[in-house]
Amino acid sequence: MPPPDVILASVLDGLLLGFVYGLAAMGLTLIWGVMEVINLAHGPVITLGMFGLFFLFQELGLHPYLALPLVVVGGLLLGLLIYGVAVHRVLDAPHLSTLLATFSVNMMIIGLGTAAFTTTPRNVDFSLGAVEIGPLRLLGTRVVAALAAVLFTLALYAFLYRTRTGKMVRAVANNRAAAELMGIPSTRILALSFGIGTLLATGAGGLIATLFPFNIFTGGVYELKSFVICVLGGLGNPTGALLGGIILGFIEGFIPPFLPVGWTPVIEFVLFVVILLIRPSGLLGAR
């Protein structure tokens, strides 16, 4: 049995990361909730968020947290582009088509990214020091990342529940045909929802870039984590995504003191398959 303060420190670290995982998963779950598309380009979009922040910081010398808003605006535009080129035409086709269409975007981004950025690891060299609370030591960047993830979530809810456009998004998610009959421009709303999904993904990517080194393939890891989280929290449920992220972060913090770190993904993915089998709507239920 490891000492309790080691466990506590590890769990706290994991929990803070969990907020960022949750933010990444929220992008995926929003797109699923509105148009029943699993965005297989999710990982590369997260990676682009990382690279966006890296270049704004490294080349233009922008403060990372000032660069973040620019990154997410880029993410929104990227999402609109992906929706227009790859998703719109196959939206009503069988699932295989949307899965493969978004995967083709994945291949294109990774292909271009490998050619442009190579696969060398990058690192945003930035630190906020650490906060010491008794025996615990919290890294400043992690605390800010967790807070930023919460802010993004609040902003998403404010948009969905306090604005007219947000109401339209919810209407389209609820019943697209009925929403169209009410005069809602569904194509524009769908494109916007996809854009917000990628916005959240690039935001998460930008925050992760301030925490860990990364290369062009790193997003894939977070894409898989996002799938696990969505299944934990219920596909299509943004609050569920945040909670699922925190649960995953807790697992990742709690297991390493007890087992070799390699076993964490085994437990995560077994849990993922088991939850899918016994409760496909997620622990918290669908939206």
Added chain:
Amino acid sequence: MKRLKAPALWTILAAVAVAGIWPLLNRSATLREDMFLILMFVTLASSLNILLGYTGYVNFGHIVFFGLGGYIGFYLISQQGWHLIPAALAAALVTTLLAALMGGAVLRLRGAYFALATLGINEATRAFVTNFKPFGEATGLSLHFSRYQEYGGPASALWFTYALLVIVTLVTLLVSYLVKTSKFGLGLMAIREDEDAAMVLGIHAPRAKTIAFALSAFFPAIVGTLFFFKNGNIEPGDAFRLHMSIEGIVMIMLGGFGTVTGPVIGSAVYERLRGYLLTTPLFKDLQLFFAGMLLLIIILFVPSGFIGWLRERSARLREVLQ
């Protein structure tokens, strides 16, 4: 057995056999390596097509059968001293059995949920094997050079493995054709079109789906053993590469979803195209980008693939092409 006399079947089998035997006559090692990859993908795509094309269940984790079979076969050869053929068959049987057990549970999920679950199974298996002592954990297993002596030295071991692959590919295509033209295959296609209606018509859907899933696991497991035996080592990253799974789907889509010939043409074209892109300086770095663009164009504009497109063009072709 009228369906065994169909010219479509014999044309495709003869074409693959000729292409497969060509390197054996030529004794060219480069040609053999090229054909090895193509035939390997033909087998992977055709076996996946039984579940994906006929039954309509999107399996993103098809490669798990290749990896798991490869590991079991490789373990039997390198650690237990088995011969290649019994090891490959044992690996295939164990993998098929595991698939049947898993299938019973996972196939209750439909649509995107099933696709996600298969993705999870592949990742869970990869993560497990990476920590599994008998399979060498993250570094994997390797074959001692002297093990090839049993087959008359490394060179003839490679030719022997290749010859086995040609046979496995032909058997896979035959099975794929027999499934498609049988009553069982009709049941699968009914499930693809509308599972609930198929059940109302008296098709035992859970059983049929599980059999299709298990059948699609058998051949990749053999191919996995052959491939890693040829390479002389196996590690988790190579065995459970998600990307390869999806490439298999791309090949099916390229050739024609749910047809026997489609995966063959799709695999050959995709492999050749990738070889061309990789060896042309202009495209080398952007190989993945062009492959992605090709996929997107097919999905958006020719969703039924090359063979499907031909079949839509004329009634005569619909009769002949399977």
